[in-house]
Structure formats: structure tokens, C-alpha cells
Amino acid sequence: AQSVTQLGSHVSVSEGALVLLRCNYSSSVPPYLFWYVQYPNQGLQLLLKYTSAATLVKGINGFEAEFKKSETSFHLTKPSAHMSDAAEYFCAVSDVRGADGLTFGKGTHLIIQP
């Protein structure tokens, strides 16, 4: 069975500071990993995904994530936070077929301080 752990239900950073959202996974098969963002009253938008190509994955809005197999991690980073980055972020894992759909972490609420 797959599972995802996101450390920190809330993360607060100052505008312009580094954003680091943590995600650890467990999977019995080579995983496919995703980060999604959810703005209030909206659905999920894909930020980036890892599908066993490059371990450093670049996504939209300046976000990137690095797959580290030895640490079973897929942390999301952004060098400089913008106010518009305030949202809920979800890490998810899947096998290639997605027989169990996407398995999501509990989410991290990112707060940007002016």
C-alpha cells in the first residue's frame, strides 16, 4: 500500500523567503509523485510530477521538487515566495496504473507573511 506524509499542516514564510514543503512517501513499487495546489473554493491544479525521468522536477509558478529515493522524499521548494502562493498544497503518489487512484497527503497550508 502507498502512503504519503506531509510534515507540517501549516507553514508560514515571509514574502520573498524560501518556501519548503516536505513530503515523504512509502510505496512498494517505483512511485510516481505529484504536487498539487488548491486555492480556496477551487479544485486541484497540478504543479509538477515525477515520473522516473530527471530527479529534479521543475513545475509551474517557479516551484520545483527533488526526488530522493534514499530518503523517500519529494520536497517542494520555491526560492522566493509571493503573496499569490498562499494556498493548500498536496503531495500525492501513484503507481503507473493508478489502480488505487492518487493517494494524497493531508495537505500543507502555506501562509505568506507580508
Add this chain to the structure above:
Amino acid sequence: KAGVTQTPRYLIKTRGQQVTLSCSPISGHRSVSWYQQTPGQGLQFLFEYFSETQRNKGNFPGRFSGRQFSNSRSEMNVSTLELGDSALYLCASSTEGLAGVETQYFGPGTRLLVL
């Protein structure tokens, strides 16, 4: 291309009633997945439909069911509603339903409140 649409956006029901939610996928997408999002349990996979057949199913009771039509539109039904069914229900579509390699496109969700 139009995105995934879900109707209605908001719904209020009482315990014991049943409800039907609708999802129209992106044109050309044959796979539709449904997820339940609650503050306590987070996002949980309900089921996936592909070419009118339920292909995968999450760990939910039989009160939760769905179907898919020939135009790939999907409906989800919840019978005998319970207070705990209050949630945001999200659907996602993709071309072939290969969650690992394909991008899943999510709709805005239907927010269901059970009183």
C-alpha cells in the same frame, strides 16, 4: 478546451436522502475519477470509470456508486446520506486513466452539506 465541469457546485441535503453529482470531463478524456475531500480524512479516492465501466474502487461503502455515459460524462450517487458525507467531491479526468503517467485534471468540486 473547456476544463472539467461539475454540477451543482453547492448542495444541501438532509440525512437519509440521496444525492446525484455530475461531472463532465475534458473533451476526449475517457477516464473519470472521483475523490472525497474532508477536513478529517483529507482527499480519498472513491472510484474511477473508463469507457462506461468502473475500473477501480476505493474503500467506501456501497452507498457510494457511480456510472459513466457513452459521452464520458459521469455521475456519482450517494444514497441514505449521513452527516459524515458532508464533503467536497472532486472529479478528475484524463485520457486513459493512467494516474501515474498522465496528468489528472480536476474540476472545481461539488460541496455537499448534509444536515
